[in-house]
Amino acid sequence: MVFIHKKKLYKYLFAAALLVLVFIMLLSCTLGAANISIIDSLRIILSGIPLLRNIAGDETIPRSYHTIVWTVRMPRIFLSALIGAGLSIVGSAFQGMFRNPMADPYILGISSGASAGAAIAIVLGLGGVIGGLGIIALFAFAGAVLTALTVYNLARTGSRVPTLSLILAGVAVGFFLSSLVSMLMFFNRDKLERIVMWIMGSVSAASWNQVGILFPVVIIGSVILLAFARDLNAMSTGEDTAKSLGIEVEKVKKLLVAVSSLIIACCVSTSGVIGFVGLIVPHSIRLVLGSDQRVVMPFSAAVGAIFMVACDTLARNLIPPSEIPVGVVTSMLGAPFFIYLLYRNKKKVA
16 A cells, blocks of 8 residues: 555656756756747747647747757757766666666766777867767767777676676776876877867757757667666665576676667767766665665656756856856766765664
């Protein structure tokens, strides 16, 4: 009976989180150098939907506002939401799979691989666009995927992939690639600023092409991860326990690592390295709502999207016309809140 009541409560809370996300996204559309009201923003958004275009009544709104909302702000907002959701749900899956509350999406060194790929492209002076995507982003994606494959093959022992070996291989490869990026920065000081800005993380170059590519990856990947929520619950108590319950641990682990790596690679290649989101959001949800992955994962995705959109909105509005890298904002806001949650939890235990 208690479980049924909790299930209803979680449904209401999740619906509330989605409403907050929609509100934050709409509010973000109104904030920026061009002061566009919420009503005008809503009318502009409705005018872009064929079935609702006639009721929008946007004839009095300057066309420049349409361009700002649909070409500049909306792609950025949607991309932020997708990145926040993707990193957070992967962080939740990794924390359960590795049985480590400090695990984050970058624990396998994938962010370092993306950074190395992007740094190489910047140093080589590569620019331009291929298939709607920037060459730097493509290099970052290639670096992330190659790193994931390298870590997996280093950790593999026959048909098994021991969790500890996977983590250690990720840490070792990550440190090596971080050193490579540092060396590239040292010998190419004229490109230093571009590399640093990419590493700090930003969605300022967001486009609908990026959203179109990231959307199916994050959505389909999240659905797959959610389908294994029960398995993750069992694995979080120990691999032997999970095996005794009939779970094929090695197969599940391989699939989760592959899907998670793809989500991370796509997210990092479009935004650079945005820290703390995939660590604090799922862990905060776990502290508040418990450790059931069937609850933690969907809430992590929703709250991660809210957090990321809010941080990016602050990043572009705190010191106009300049812009702070969103990765800096996520860390500055996330760390104190995380410390507060830990402190509150410690008082409960005491």
